[in-house]
Amino acid sequence: MIGRLWAIAYNTFREAVRDRVLYNLILFALLIVGASVLFGQISLDINRIVLINLGLTAISLFGIVIAIFIGIGLVSKEIEKKTLYTVLAARPVRRWEFITGKFLGLVMTLTVNALLMSVGFFAAVLYVSHGLGRVDLSLVTAIYFILLEFVLITALALLFSTFSTPIFSSIFAFAIFAIGTFAEDLRGFAQMAHGFTRWLMTGAAYLVPNFASLNVIAQVAHNATVEPKLILLNTLYVAVYAGAVLTASVWIFERRNLK
């Protein structure tokens, strides 16, 4: 089973690399170098802050865009190219293994991509700050949280991919990401409602993915540390939520008639 999962994951990774996904690294490098030089000249007193904000935002946004655009095609493309039948019929691969393998492959792609960007990012921080200190450890935490964002969005894109067309899947995925960034506000709004509406709103607010607590970019830009408890809770939350979304994906995919 592990072997089959690994094979699907590795092939997904190879396919993404063949699709020139890693080309975004060039754009990222240009962005970081350009920002370091440009903002130093046209702004005041925020060289390091802008580098951290821009670098981490770019790592996050590039990853999310890649996750959505690749994630939505993971299943539909296989169906369209008729390769899915070959995989599922001619090889001893179960449907849940196929979905999980695809998920792991895309997460692997995004992790490699983010790690390569992080190397460039830390090189730029080293250049601007003339050294790295203990305080920069919080930057690692922010990158870890970004990876957790990727896990969530990949699972969601894959879920939509199991029952919808690529265009609608991408719209759904972007929408759910945008709504997820308001998760904390939604819970606040729900508290203001009364009666049945309150229950309904609260349920909906807890159902959307909580992307808000995974974004600590502005915080770490000011050298604020992230609480270890938050790291633990976010990790557990993403594991549980992504597990739920994957379960839903497998469930839908199992029921789907592929003939």
Next chain:
Amino acid sequence: MTRDLRIQTSYALLLGALLTASVFLVRQVDKVRSDEPLQEVLYIPSPKVVKRLSLGYSGLLADIYWTRVVQYFGTKHKAKARQYLILEPLLEMTSTLDPQLLPPYEVGSIFLAQKPPEGAGDPAAAARFVEKGIRENPQAWRLYYDLGYIYWLELKDPAKASDAFERGSKVAGAHPWMRVMAAALAGHAGETETAIYMWTNILNNTEDQDLRSNALNRLRCLRVDSEVELLQKRVDLFAQRTGHPPSSWQDLVADGLLRGVPVDPKNSRYRLADGRVQVEHPELFPFITRGLPPGAELGDLPGEVGFTVTKNPS
């Protein structure tokens, strides 16, 4: 040259020519259109809406807005503008997007406070803005320092300036001069008792010899101020009773208003000239505000406290 190469070269040349032409045309368009209307436009006026639209990436957006503040101020300042219409809204936007970003409070408040064309000439807005910064970052002692300076230099309100310095001096890691400034401005404001309290506090709580000697000097001057005020009241009372000012201190002693000839903290006699109380050696009391002989200038410039500390160890 093969046919294929010729085609490729033609495409490259055509592409280059079209791009060059487009750059030329954009430059012409820029000349026709004034950039002034663009400068004064805040596309989305609500900071809260912009924060929502940032999808959590508000830190980067705050940096961009701060850069826009710097560019906006620079452009208007260069043009010697009398009005900075969107400076305050831009700063408000920046600080709402990232309340922990300190340069907008520190530098932006100066942009707001200075008189045109050096700034927007709105020190009250500057003070409000720095107060917001303090609410968001109560541990940033420099913000209290900035607030104190705005109250002191721009709003001419030494009492509030002293209060700002005093609040800031209580923040961990604040520069010791914050307390010095608070005390100096409290004296300047006429709140002598407060100044005496703060300078005594500084004297008792510091081992820095420069600060201690400065505090002693300040306390001596404050004592002179309060003694001159008291003596002047007695002199005025004598003049009220007799219908003429006293010719010497003996007149007041004879009238029972004084027990003897008064002396200053350096043991020199106070002078009495035309019914006004004066110090004999004003150069020994550089910070006094009362009892100065005619022509002598006020030496109490709180902004020079730092100077005094290092240059006047006495």
